[in-house]
Amino acid sequence: MAEDLRDSDTLLFLTDAQLRRAIEAMFFAYRGFTADPDRILSERGYGRAHHRAIHFIQRAPGSTVTNLLAILGVTKQSLNRVLRTLIEDGLVESRVGPHDRRERHLYLTDAGAELEAELSTAQRARMRAAFREAGPEAVAGFRQVLEHMMDPELRRLFAAAREGDR
Template identity: 80%
Template sequence: MADDHSDNLLFLTDEQLRRAIEAMFFAYRGFTADPDRILSGKGYGRAHHRALHFIHRTPGTTVNNLLAILGVTKQSLNRVLRTLVEDGLVDSRVGQRDRRERHLHLTEAGEALERELSDAQRNRMRGAFRAAGPQAVAGFRQVLEQMMDPEMRHHFTAARDGDR
């Protein structure tokens, strides 16, 4: 019976796919709404949020690693990091092995802001996961992973495996 269900998924109509795409747009809008409100009150945007999130996930990450994960230009990331450093949210340290590298860490204030942003998103996601149930959650994760480009899936898998 599982084969019948999987075969049906291969033949999704364009309208079903359009609806899924729209659902993703609206879900993303909801997912970012609370952090956007918090950030706008402080003069920050989503790029600042993404930088804080990934610096928190991998303390000591390099600027080059963050560039690869975020997929932004060096100029754009430098602008974001400069603001976060000047505002006392991120500490940029020169590498001990390679003095050309800068290693990024959140300060206490950066940790507090990242926690506030993540709490808002965790609460929204926790509520959605509870309402959808465990089977839907597993399927949701599988779909997201399959949508990732291979290089991004590698970054995601590396981060996930680091949690164990």
């Protein structure tokens, strides 16, 4: 794909064939990005929904179920199925809210944190290697493209999470 996009002047005028090629690259990159976590998860009988829940609970310990629903964009029923399994298996703890007893605040247990670390270590290694190979300008451009592909509400959620990193 790099050969298709060498001339930066043509980047704003991509052909349908070049865009299809980029879409395919994204599919294959995602397949690679999820390969190691999928293997780790399948050994435990979990799937990608479990991974996403664990990831975002780790990112924001004490987050509410409502907040997690907004981030993941799934139905309450499907999230409840995932959370029930993670809680029963001792990976997630659900605590009653300090101000509103109807709220449930989510935390990873030590076992949940260990699984999250195993999953994210594999993904960070793949990302780190790809970023090193591509170089700093490509990394900055990649991040910009990803952010511009997000719907505005998701971009706000992403920006809020990034603020928490500082």
